[in-house]
């Protein structure tokens with residue numbers, strides 16, 4: 001299967017990590033957004049919303065984008081019995097995983113994007129109102145975590161933990177203050193410990209730092 005991606009893109013990193021856990025082989029196709037690769041005709045024909053990650057499974061005639069949809073699909077289609085915890089078949093448990101995934105899509109990653117990315121993309125000044133919205137998103141997440149559970153929904157890692165871990169570790173790399181959110185800080189350590197064996201450093205930490213250094217360099221000029 002072809003994965004159109006960019007290594008520094010946070011949503012691409014979640015798909016790469018799940019790929020390692022499920023032992024999948026992606027044919028990686030780099031889409032250089034800065035060079036406008038994502039706006040080229042061939043890519044627009046695959047994904048008219050021109051975002052990475054985009055997954056193409058030619059034998060099934062399937063093209064998916066939206067990283068969390070890709071995570072759900074890969075876990076459902078390729079997860080073996082030992083991976084059941086990643087995206088439980090039980091409908092109530094699955095609904096709770098979906099809730100955390102949607103929270104990441106619509107609130108936590110969205111607010112992270114709105115606060116930091118205008119600086120990365122256009123050298124824009126940081127906006128206090130957007131900072132307050134991100135802090136509120138983190139307060140919501142803090143309230144959604146339980147002291148008694150290692151991960152978001154239980155003591156087992158799910159695809160929602162993977163997606164949210166990418167978001168929160170990027171917030172951390174941007175040096176946003178996580179001190180007020182002790183459950184978030186404890187949860188992310190658990191995620192990192194669990195994901196270490198699947199190439200977490202290479203797939204997530206190093207690119208998160210590269211993106212953070214781009215952010216810091218753009219900040220100087222804004």
Ligand SMILES: N[C@@H](CCC(=O)N[C@@H](CS)C(=O)NCC(=O)O)C(=O)O
Nearest residue numbers: 009010011050051052053066067068
């Ligand atoms: N919600 C989408 C977001 C994807 C997204 O915005 N990716 C960025 C890179 S981090 C992108 O492709 N930007 C190019 C564009 O939007 O034109 C997902 O999770 O896959």
